[in-house]
Amino acid sequence: MENDAGAASVPSTMKAWVYAQHGKPADVLKLKSDVAVPQVKEDQVLVKVAAAGLNPPDNKRMIGIFIHAECPFPTIPGYDVAGVVVKVGSQVKNLKVGDEVYGNVHEKALDHPKQYGTLAEYTAVEERLLALKPKNVSFPEAAALPVGTGTAYEGLQRCQFSAGQSILVLGGAGGVGSMVVQLAKHVFGASRVAATASTGKLELLKSLGADLAIDYTEENFEYLPEKFDVVYDCVGQCERTVKAMKGGGRVVTVSGAVTVPAFKFIVSSNGDDLEKLNPYLESGKVKAVIDPKGIYPFSQTLEGLAHVDTGRVAGKWSHIQSKKRIDYVNLSFAFFYISCCSLYNSNKCE
16 A cells, blocks of 8 residues: 655656566667556555666676576666655655655565666665665765675675774775775774775775775785785685685675685665665765766666676766656756676676
């Protein structure tokens, strides 16, 4: 049951990117203008999308890599969202129409995700998966955060990372890695943060809080004399990674094969975690990292997916813009960001 009190006018159909079979995105993903706006369940809100994100799992889902844990066709891709609540379900307790929110709409990233994601004008999402958007963070910035930030935060929690410990981050300039560097330093209180990246991204690592920026084209991190309490592998090089940890240390990976004693996990969406991190975003201690090459209009989503698939993205950003006006907030246009994130990517080191 829906609560329409104060709701903005919502059309019955919308524009959305849709695929109805597995295959290469260029072959199967189509922009449609007559897709039904999703119905809101009791615990959900309807969000008018101001900014949305793309991550590597969108490509991988489309080609059928996760076919045994998939949702039915037709499917709207997209995980990250930032936008404005336009309708609330009858059991929604905290959010209200007009609230600016952000989050990852899929509670389990690759375990039967929703049929309808965020690459659309509207998306329905459970209240518990969303957080209020910090006032000083733009919609595009907010849309770049949920998957990368959630993965970074959950991984650090799972390996029991704590103040005073040291950490090495592989792929520190990527979507997840850039957030691991920042959270480890500014939220968890790391004593020392080291991170790998290509030559041109070393200054970025330092600006995010890395004490040691390692050029992986020049150095083999596993042979450094310094070892670390925790190693966070964002690029799928676990066999090398375990050689860089201290005795009794921990290794977490989000990509590739796992070498004992490392562990791997699939991120869960949690609005409460985003709420906990909002003060760090508001203070500027933690920030979204923008890829300067990742700006695309909504009509060029296929190009954005191809950019994501290169794995050579600094941070999590691409920009899509539509001409659909948001009349009830102070915006001229709705903005769609493609979040180019290294999560679940292959051995491409940022």
